[in-house]
Amino acid sequence: MARLNSPEELRKFRQAIVSKRDPDNPCISICAGAGCVASGADEVIAAFKAEIENQGLQADVDTKGTGCPGFCERGPVVVIYPAEICYLQVKAEDVREIVEQTIKENKIIERLLFEDPVTGEKAVKESDISFYKNQERTVLCNNIKIDSRSIDDYLSIGGYSALAKALSEMTDLEVLAEVKKSNLRGRGGAGFPAGRKWEGSRNASEPIKYVIVNADEGDPGAFMDRALLEGNPHSILEGLIIGGYAISANEGYFYVRQEYPLAVENINLAIKQAEDYGLLGKNILGSGFDFNVMVHQGAGAFVCGESTALMTSLEGKVGEPRPKYTRSNIKGLWNRPSVLNNVETWANVPLIVNKGADWFTSIGTESSKGTKIFSLVGKITNTGLVEVPMGMTLKDIIYKIGGGIPGGKKFKAVQTGGPSGGCIPGELLDLEVGFDELSKAGSMMGSGGMIVMDEDTCMVDVARYFINFLTDESCGKCVPCREGLRQMHKILTNITAGKGKEGDIELLQDLAETAVEASLCALGKSAPNPFLSTLRYFRDEYEAHIKEKRCPALSCKKLIAYHIDPDKCQACMICLRKCPADAIDGGKKKIHIIDQEKCTNCGTCFEVCPPRFGAVEKISGVAMPSPIPEDERNITRKSTEK
């Protein structure tokens, strides 16, 4: 492949790719994202390739492994173009039938379609599925259309046209002005306006500057950056090159977390391909602009998602944050001006350059523009990645897109903003999502994790879980974070273990205040949020744990006990056989009883008891009913009585 030396050559090359492809020919797109691969997508892709070859259809049918379209719950996801037929939970055994029926005969296979759990209606097209219908996908939409490892695929859908436009039709200052006008705010956490960050770097006197992609997606329960890195790496790369042009930087970095090996692989491949095409390197598209990119892997430290810690880590040192007397866009990596933005922020840049700031500001709320990708997970029917315009209500996201809470359970709270975010209760579900709106409710946007919790989730345990996570991830440099969080974790653990005492809540509040006021970096400053927000909305749960030694959600292991309701037990022996502690006494036609001395509270009996009996129950805060007398345990006698 020869280098592309001008925007005109790029345009012609794109035309050549598109003209070679017949849009009416079937194309089978199979999600090859991490979630679907874990559900067996690799076998499905291999089966499709083999079947297409067996049938001699290679010339007419294109098969590709694509990026993640977001509906991980029902993976592996297969979409057949041009008809856009969407099959879910496809197995290798289904492949022959799909090729025979759908590809050759144009027939739809009903059983693989999405069925609406409420109406029972089947959806043929991806865009008809309730999960997708209510989304607005501008960043994620290309994931399922392109082979994530093919630059030609990216070019065929207009890839790198924003770069060409920026380099040939706009000055660097015009690009900067457009991004500023769009009011694009950082998608990684704090929501700082990207344009202002860029401008600061551009105006800094030091001539060598850097642009950096923060792909250290550490928030547990968030995987949108992973989907973009794996599924559409060129879109991030294109944004980064444009950013480099706007602030006059000639070097860029990807800082990718080590837990995402496929992302590292795809980004490295994308860089190699872009270099071969002359979209990276010297004199890009004949513009005279030089730009190079390097990939750096993290090594498993959450704090490295923080800007200054990330830059310290990039320098090959221990990733501890630095005090920010001067912002990192003035003095960052190697003390030079450095613009660090999140993956999703960079992926929005080509869209803004191509469609203009006015288009971008037409979506969203007053202070939060554009769309945002959330990872909707936890106790929710449709788990996956959702991209929605800013300003959509939490209720719409959870019920219209997410399909509500499974198993007929009641909604309790939604946790946003990652470990340092907060929990939002049911009363506030009409809240519109946006940076400032979520902050006002005591949570934050963060990188976009949205973890739904139902009535079985204990809010004190959730706070304990996050504080534990942050205690572990605290780098240890400053005292309020290192010691304060450790003490908070101890107290919260005591409360969930039934050892809470009067005054614990006040002590936790004191520790929280100190950490917020006196920590060095954002990790410590925001670490008490999970405690503060759960206390704000669920104080009664804290009090029940401390005063009554009761867990209202029946979740804290040390505060609950399992009991078999003698009126419901059918003596089926299932729990008795499955109990790993041999704690269940009983026999055929003999009502089972749990020996509380032996019971380890593992919950196996609760899980295996057939739902139609529902005899095993959890109790908390009340005395264990005394076991029924030995002579009343015989079931036949009971039924004859009735």
Next chain:
Amino acid sequence: MEIDKIDRIIDKHRGEASSLLQILLDIQSENSWLPKEALGRVSDKLDVPLARIQHIATFYKAFSLVPKGRHKVHICMGTACHVRGATRILDTVEEATGLKPGETDLDLKFSLETVNCLGCCALGPVMEVDGKVHGKMSPVKTAEAITTYE
């Protein structure tokens, strides 16, 4: 681990001290842990004090200064897995292997680790063994899966 293998990795990164982290990651992925001799060699070649290398090797979670078992078991403790019962999966594995997170057994059969998020939240709770993801686990399924590893 042989010296020339380590040298090759260092040369790949052009022996720059700023690549220290990447060099250690490469050694770790080749050898699955960081032996003392390897750290000494890196220190000599890059002219970086051994204390700084140990600071890095103990700060970042990805590094191990002790040998690892044949099977690396990772239990995801991410939020999505947590609310779906990851603790019980961890309890089951601890029971089955006799290990606590961070430990390796004497026969070098299993190493047990917890991880913060594997990004497979739709499949939670998740256990990963040697890179293979086992999704939607229950304590019963977990106990069965663990026994299949030799």
